[in-house]
Amino acid sequence: MSNSPTLAYLLGQMAQDKEVLNGWDAVLNVLESAVNTFFQKQFQSMTAGTGQMTVAQVFCGPAVPNPHGDYCVVTQFSFVLGPPQFVFTDGSNTVTVTQAIVSGTTRSGTMPVEDGFKPSSCGCTPGDSRVTWGPVKTVDVGTRPTVTARVPLTSVTGLINATTHTIVLDFANGAFTATNVTVEGVTSAEMSDQIRNWFMTHGVRYQVASLDCAGRGSIPSLTPTQFQLRVLQTGSGNIIVQILITTNGRPSPGYPIVLEPIPTANGYTCTLMISSRIVFSDILCAGFNSAGKPFNLYPQSMSAAAGYTAYIAPQMHFEGSFSYGSCCSPTTVTYSLYLGGTYSGSAYSGFYLYQSITPSGNVGNTITVTGLNPVSLSGSGPSQAIRITPLPPTVTVTGGASDTINSRLQSILNDDFGPAMAGISFSPVTYFALRNILFPSSMIAMRIVEVPTDMVIVGTFQPN
Structure with missing residues (x-):
């Protein structure tokens, strides 16, 4: 795709391909620009809002033999660095970070x-009195000197609390290069080591996101246990940072098959996708089955690629008779039918209920049950919530010789079948999206939620 991907494209692909997570329990997709925003805010905090970072080191070389007494060369440099630029590379978990040297001395x-x-262990300090110093030289910024680091994304356990795993860029693990700046008597390798030592001793690192593996307020199938990181470039050119999450399943050997996981054409910067296995088994079915209905919902899957649906059992039995026509020669219609149906996902209407049967008796008509159960959002900030909004199922009767049969039977079934259906809460999914997946100073602002088969929450980020 050469154009920016749309929400319609994403929902259409997920509805068409059904189970798109390829065995992962949940997948978080974040646009590179959003991650960069997190990083820039952290840089501003590190530098107390100045937007500049001073890297300064004093270090000694090895002893140099001399008839008049051994000595060493002492080097001192101070570089003022501007804001960092972060570049993610497709297929690599290493991020290239470049900062311009806006001023400096050696x-x-x-x-x-x-x-x-x-x-x-020389213990030298800036301007050390033990050193016979040469003149201070100013770094020529006209040559556009820079400091570049290649830093792998790594995981730190317990950075936020005892149960979290945080993905960080830890500069202590970086490989550094200083470009267009030289210091007399110091090799490029020595300069790189000293810059790295400064970043390491000052504990410079940036957080991407954290997964809280505690089960508070959630359910096992929505409690992270493991994760894997992936960076990919989509066909439209978007760089996506993916967090592939395992909960109560197993880590998948493959990757999701969503071609454009974030609809940037609509202004969104992140999506959270949850496996249909969890959505249908542990949310939809569990919600209905705890509500004291005269029936239960049971999850089913024809194949791993087809994703999950849910069916009603036992089906509700309706039987009876009614008469129409003249009082002298009425026509009596008898019917006996079992109504239930199967819930499946839909691109734009939440869960879709469907059943079509031809009942026994002399009615001779086709009974079709349809129902839309849109999934909606309410609240804002930490009070955001995902809800199912059930609409009364519609029972239609077609065929037969008389409209009277259709209207009478349809009325009877709608009056009885409709009230038997009720909604459920998606509070576990809400908790997972807002409490188990954490971002530095931000949270997911859920804007759209749909269930094409796997559930997808589309959103942006807002201050927490």
């Missing part, structure tokens, strides 16, 4: 040393 000198001198 300086070197010599210091007498004793036998057994170790550079790592």
Whole structure:
């Protein structure tokens, strides 16, 4: 796709391909630009809002033998770095971070040393009086000097609390390069090591997201246990950071098959997708079955690729008779039928109920049950909630010789069947989206929720 992907495209693909998560229990898709926003906010916090970071080191070289007394070369540099630019690479969990050197100075000198001198324990400080210093040199920023780091995304357990796993860019694990800046007597490798030492000792790292693996307020199938990270570039050119989540299933050996997981054409920056196995088994069926209905819902799947649906059992039995026509020669219609149906997903209407039967008796008509159960959103911020809004099922009767049969039978069945259907809550899914998946200073602002087969929550981010 050359154009930005649309919501209609995403929902259409998910409805067509059914189970698109390829065995994963849940998948979070975040646009690279959104992750960059998280990073920039953290950088502003690190620099107290100045937007500049000063990297300064003083370090010693090895002892140099001399007839008049051994000495070492001491180097001092101070670079003021501008805001970082983060670039994710397709197929790699390593992020390239580049910061311009907006100003800086370098300086070197010599210091007498004793036998057994170790550079790592020289203890030199800026302007150290033990050092015979040379002149201070200003970094030529006209050459556009930069500091670049290649930093892998890693996981830290318990960064937020004892049960969280946080994905971070930890600069202590980075490989650094200084470009267009040189210091006399210092190799590029030595410069890179010293820059890395500064970032490591100052604990510079950026958070992407955290998964809270505690089961508070949720259910086992919506409690993360493991995750895998993936970065991909879609056909439209979007870079997507994916968090592939395992809950009560098993990690999948493959990847989701959603071609464009975020509808950027509609202004959205993230989606959360939840397996139809969980949605139908542990949300839809569990919700209905706890409501004291005269029937239960049972999940079913014809194949792994087909995803899940749910069927009503036992079906509700309707039988009886009615007469119409003249009082002298009425026509009596008898009917005996079992109504239930199967719930499946739909691209735009939530859960769709359907059944078509020809009942026994002399009615000779076709009975069709249809029902829409849209999934909707309410509230805002931490009070956001996902709800199912059941609409009364419609029973239509077609065929037969008389409209009277159709209207009478349809009225009887609608009056009895409709009240038997009621809604359920999606509070476990809400909790999962707002409490188990955490972002630095932000939360998912859910805008659209649909159940094409797997559930998809489409949204943006807002301050937490």
